[in-house]
Amino acid sequence: MNKSTNGVANSVAAHYAGSNLLAAVRQALQASGKDCNALAPADLAPVDEFHVRGREATLELAARAAPKTGEQVLDVGCGLGGSARHLAYVHGCNVYAVDLTESYVAAAHTLAQWVGLAGKVHFQCASALALPYATGSFDLVWTEHVQMNIADKRGFYGELLRVLKPGGRLAFHDVFRGTTGAPHYPVPWASHAGISHLIAPAAVQELLLHLGAQILEWEDRSEAALAWFRRVIERQHQSGPPPLGVHILMGESAARKSENMMQSLDGRSIAVVQAVIQKPRSPFR
Ligand SMILES: C[S@@+](CC[C@H](N)C(=O)[O-])C[C@H]1O[C@@H](n2cnc3c(N)ncnc32)[C@H](O)[C@@H]1O
Incomplete structure (x- = not known):
């Protein structure tokens, strides 16, 4: 990474970085009545699926991507690793x-x-723009809610496609630019516009096709996302946030960020898409 790319990466990491995360998660698990010595991966889902519609969206994306036992899978921008653990635990994939x-x-x-699940998922600190894997390493590359922090879309999608085997799939669940201007900030991925890089869905499709990929599935899930935020916010107005939730990751402005997501979806300034893309079987350009 050059100096300016490094600076941007530091600002993004600083936006997410939290201290005493595990202590906060443990405390919230206990407050939810969970036995911390007998946890199942799904018990963590309220906090370790840091994207719109949480575990529900991961199940939906997995149904589209159809991960198979023993496949080599890479989760790019894994956050706390909920999706990665799900793919290892439920689908028997070998997950990085x-x-x-x-x-x-x-x-x-x-x-x-x-x-x-230690040893079943291999976590590593690295940038999506410089993945530490050889070309053609993975059957499935998976990413949820990461590219909004990355300005270099060509670098991002090009790198994801590079590490796929020929014929491999890229599955994503992401937030894109809507049709009516900028979203309200702060949002979960950015406290200000400086680290938010939204692109129109049509521009991503064009880029992927230009990179030689084939679009297998593409579905706008903005309506489902809006309905989910309405339910979550309604519940929070009634009884406050549950002990375990992604508000632990979003800090003091968590409620504001969720309200802004709801308003931005309602006003169509953002859109949520799930897609599955295939790398060509013939040599990749
Ligand atoms: C909204 S969180 C989503 C985390 C996870 N994918 C999930 O759905 O639970 C966005 C994540 O992307 C990561 N991220 C942002 N830019 C990145 C980059 N250039 N390379 C790798 N990770 C990045 C952040 O550190 C953060 O963990």
Whole structure:
């Protein structure tokens, strides 16, 4: 990474970095009545699926991507690693996962130990723009809610496609630019516009096709996302946030960020898409 790329990466990591994350998660688990010595991976889902519609969206994306037992899978921008652990635990994949934010990678590793999955998912601190894997390493590359922090879209999608085997799939669940201007900030991935890089869905499709990839599935899930935020916010107005939730990761402005997501979806300034893309079987350009 050059100096300016490094500076941007530091600002993004600083946005996410949290201290005492694991202590906060443990306390919230206890407050939810969970036995911390007998946790299942799904017990962590309220906090380790840091994207719109949480575990529900991961199940939906997995149904589209159809991960198979023994497949080599990479989760790019894994956060606390909920999706990565799900793919290893439920689908029997051999999962690697990277993230820019050191404290998340460390927490992801410890959470895997807590649920008996240490050694089944390999977490590493790395940038999506310089993945530490050889070309053609993975059957499936998976990413949820990461590219919004990355300005270099060509570098991002090009790198994801590079590490795929010929014929391999890229599955993503992401936030894109809507049709009516900028979203309200702060949002979960950015406290200000400086680290938010939204692109129109059509521009991503064009880029992927230009990179030689084939679009197998593409579905706008903005309506489902809006309905989910309405339910979550309604519940929070009635009874406050549950002890265990992604508000632990979003800090003091968590409620504001969720309200802004709801308003931005309602006003169509953002869109949520799930897609599955295939790398061509013939040599990749
Ligand atoms: C909103 S969180 C989503 C985490 C996870 N994918 C999930 O769905 O739970 C965005 C994550 O992307 C990571 N990230 C942002 N830019 C990145 C980059 N250039 N390389 C690797 N990770 C990045 C952040 O550190 C953060 O953990």
